[in-house]
Amino acid sequence: MTDNAPTLPATSREWHLLSRPVGWPKPEDFALVEAAVPAPGEGQVLVRNRYLSVDPYMRGRMSAAKSYAPPYALGEPMLGGAVGEVVASRAEGLAVGDHVLHFEGWREYAAVDATSAVRVDPAAAPLPAYLGVLGMTGLTAYAGLLRVADMQEGDTVFVSGAAGAVGSQVGQIARLKGAGRVIGSAGSDEKVKLLLDEYGFDAAFNYKNGPVAEQLAAAAPDGIDVYFDNVGGDHLEAAIGALNLGGRIAICGAISVYNATEPAPGPRNLARLIQIRGRIEGFLVSDHYDLQPRFVQEVGPWVASGDLKYGETVVEGVENTLEAFLGVLRGDNTGKMIVAL
Numbered sequence: 001m002t003d004n005a006p007t008l009p010a011t012s013r014e015w016h017l018l019s020r021p022v023g024w025p026k027p028e029d030f031a032l033v034e035a036a037v038p039a040p041g042e043g044q045v046l047v048r049n050r051y052l053s054v055d056p057y058m059r060g061r062m063s064a065a066k067s068y069a070p071p072y073a074l075g076e077p078m079l080g081g082a083v084g085e086v087v088a089s090r091a092e093g094l095a096v097g098d099h100v101l102h103f104e105g106w107r108e109y110a111a112v113d114a115t116s117a118v119r120v121d122p123a124a125a126p127l128p129a130y131l132g133v134l135g136m137t138g139l140t141a142y143a144g145l146l147r148v149a150d151m152q153e154g155d156t157v158f159v160s161g162a163a164g165a166v167g168s169q170v171g172q173i174a175r176l177k178g179a180g181r182v183i184g185s186a187g188s189d190e191k192v193k194l195l196l197d198e199y200g201f202d203a204a205f206n207y208k209n210g211p212v213a214e215q216l217a218a219a220a221p222d223g224i225d226v227y228f229d230n231v232g233g234d235h236l237e238a239a240i241g242a243l244n245l246g247g248r249i250a251i252c253g254a255i256s257v258y259n260a261t262e263p264a265p266g267p268r269n270l271a272r273l274i275q276i277r278g279r280i281e282g283f284l285v286s287d288h289y290d291l292q293p294r295f296v297q298e299v300g301p302w303v304a305s306g307d308l309k310y311g312e313t314v315v316e317g318v319e320n321t322l323e324a325f326l327g328v329l330r331g332d333n334t335g336k337m338i339v340a341l
């Protein structure tokens with residue numbers, strides 16, 4: 001059965017990668033292209049995207065290096081999380097007017113295989129929440145803190161990137177799960193104030209105000225039991241230096257080196273892990289989707305009650321998607337960076 005909405009434009013806009021950035025991505029590496037609105041094939045839906053996700057990992061997919069996700073193809077629309085409305089359907093089980101989460105972001109309209117679209121309920125949560133607090137970044141925080149770092153009640157937890165999408169949720173989940181002390185670092189005094197005043201962190205510092213090791217030592221005089229690493233670099237070295245006996249570090253991201261053109265130096269104090277029997281473990285959210293039901297069941301009510309607060313930085317217009325992405329790398333965002341179309 002073909003189920004069509006009455007009026008669709010003939011063309012719409014999509015972002016292509018033209019060349020692989022070296023260092024900081026430049027506008028010339030990208031193009032906003034006008035292309036025909038695709039007709040959905042059998043088993044597909046045509047989605048009018050409403051919200052696009054821009055995320056740090058996309059920097060990795062702009063490079064040619066082999067990784068867990070294939071590089072973006074040159075001259076093709078880029079991929080990324082998006083939530084939109086079905087405007088035409090040739091798929092069983094999805095109808096015009098349904099809202100779906102899918103992976104063909106960076107564009108206004110997308111023909112999406114129904115098998116890779118997940119229906120979401122706009123009455124249960126605002127649509128952008130499915131990209132952030134109840135979506136990929138939220139699950140990353142939940143799985144990384146509770147499963148990978150194995151946070152226990154009473155632990156002192158340190159998280160970097162603490163005012164961002166993942167980090168702000170890590171700190172609050174830690175508090176709600178009974179951490180003894182929650183410490184965050186972020187890149188501006190305003191973000192630090194937000195962590196202390198709104199998100200219930202016990203201590204926070206601006207990593208641009210002085211050496212991380214010194215600021216962490218002041219914030220955690222008795223050391224830390226868990227470090228949730230979003231940034232790498234000197235934060236990681238400082239956290240290893242502050243780690244208590246049996247401490248755990250979950251390596252989630254290393255945004256401080258995503259634009260590096262030379263291999264970044266590693267922590268100089270890894271041998272400390274021997275005496276403290278410390279553990280460092282990297283993880284990918286995609287290996288933890290079995291936790292999604294538990295995550296939504298536990299975190300959903302905290303979000304609904306306001307016990308867990310979340311921020312979003314919303315940029316308007318598909319033409320501003322690249323700027324929004326660059327803004328994430330610069331630290332323009334508080335909470336999840338979202339592009340609203």
Ligand code: NAP
Binds near residue numbers: 137140231257
């Ligand atoms: P986000 O934290 O909302 O945004 C990125 C933040 O990084 C910026 O707001 C900026 O905040 C900070 N930043 C930029 N350059 C920095 C630097 N040199 N040093 C320290 N901080 C810097 O992004 P997110 O989506 O929540 O992702 C956070 C981290 O988790 C990223 O590293 C990402 O790659 C990773 N991640 C991993 C997985 C996984 O499966 N492993 C899944 C999702 C995300 P400031 O103002 O504080 O500098």
Ligand code: FER
Binds near residue numbers: 056057136253284286
């Ligand atoms: C995924 C695995 C990892 C994913 C995102 C990430 C969007 C992010 C990794 C990073 O930021 O380092 O399946 O889906």
